[in-house]
Amino acid sequence: MHEQPMLSVRNLEKQFGPGCRMCKNPIGRQLEKNYCPHCRTVYACQNISFDLFPGEILGIVGESGSGKSTLMQCLYFDEELTAGEASINISDLDGENVFTLSNQQKRYIRNHYFGMVYQNPMKGLKMDFSAIGNIAEKLIAAGGRNVAEMEVIGKTLLEKVHIPLFRMKEEPRRFSGGMQQRVQIAKALSNQAPVLFLDEVTTGLDLSVQASVLDLIKKIQRELGISMIVVSHDLAVIRMLADRTLVMLNGAVVEEGLTDQILEDPQSPYTQQLVYSLL
Template identity: 70%
Template sequence: MTEFEVPVLSVRNLHKQYGPGCEHCRDEQSATLVKNHCQVCGTVYACRNVSFDVFPGEVLGIVGESGSGKSTLMQCLYFDQEVTSGEAFVSAFENGEENLFEQSSQQQRYIRNHIMGKVYQNPLLGLRMNFSSIGNIAEKLIAAGSRDVGMMENRGAELLNKVNIPVHRRKEAPKNFSGGMQQRVQIAKALSNNPPLLLLDEVTTGLDLSVQASVLDLIKGLQRELNISMVLVSHDLGVIRMLADRTLVMLDGMVIEQGLTDQILEDPQHRYTQQLVHSLL
């Protein structure tokens, strides 16, 4: 197996439920769920045995309507939530042999600070709004063990330049910025430690169309330049079409279809995917 065939990230049977489950919903084969919700005990099955791989330099798109489980999946991958069960392995941690979900909180912090970056839909979750932009980047570098102030200033300036934040606004707090600029600062912060894997959760939702386009162009350019692997979640197939090499389609917590993005868009097999694609045309 060559290095390009070894996945950067492997996820196996990731399962996340809210509630204890009951005899009516625990058995997947006979479960009487409405969408992903048990009418008897109220348990919600946000992610149901989701499995996928992400390869070096690949952008994996995950698409689905609100409530399909895609954002919960991203929260689990970045340890913002605990999984109910399942496994995840990254090649940059313990040779890809240790389940991330079974690591101590200290190890999970290490993985967040060195191996993954995340850009949240809501910049309030990814940035300290009262810190300067360059201070936000320094915070991530300090969390990863950096103590060299000069290096952090240089790295922050380099990244903010890369994401087109004007020089005279580097010391300004993101609370003064537009939504598109806040997302750019988040992207710079997420990239600060050269992570092999970047998680992008609905990063253009709520932005004006022209701003969306510039953020997407930025992501596309950075991905090509850095050859970084990305998991990109969106409910917008236009975003997925522009950026993703392969795509998973989620519905009610499950992956219902996956394949090359072109193949999914040109010849969707599942009825729900067909509706999604039709709505884009």
């Protein structure tokens, strides 16, 4: 593993609501879970820091409402964060806090350096475009102009994610859930992004389809050496994919470490509960 992280995140905070004197100060915050009963502010992410290394899969696990999807949305610029900083190990952005960049620069990062696979394919795909048209859309956003070249890339990626090419002109709304997720993965890979975000990608899929999507993710990661952040409420998914894992509860990280270590010797009571429920 390289010493230099691909992505560094420090003290990320995201709150929904104005906060009040009872909850604004992080030290001695009086919350019920991650909610202030006085002013109704929700602290979705509280002081989250981590590094993602080249070629690493980082897992983020936690129950529904723990803040893991909000964290992903902040990292992919879908949500404005409240406080914090992040830097990407790319020469022209060296040392820059990407959260303070202009919208145009954030769009550039999304189009060239990040890929995202959403839990709900309707967020990541245009359902009335063809499967290959969805890939072309991402390529055009990243500066692609050569139609023949884009078609070759699109076909190659659809084959990689096991979408039959005779269906490439079909709209994703005519596909099964598992196929839609695979088209999303192909689209996310199309700009050769070094960082891929995967948010609950197997939720709602049949077990056999889940297994094939997870195999595909693992295979792609091995072949392309991409850094990935995988969010899931399912420890079995994290066990299969992640090298290291953060455990989140009520918007905060309660435990982190090598995935095997966390699964075999969980330290936090919440992680112990998660692990024992899996056994």
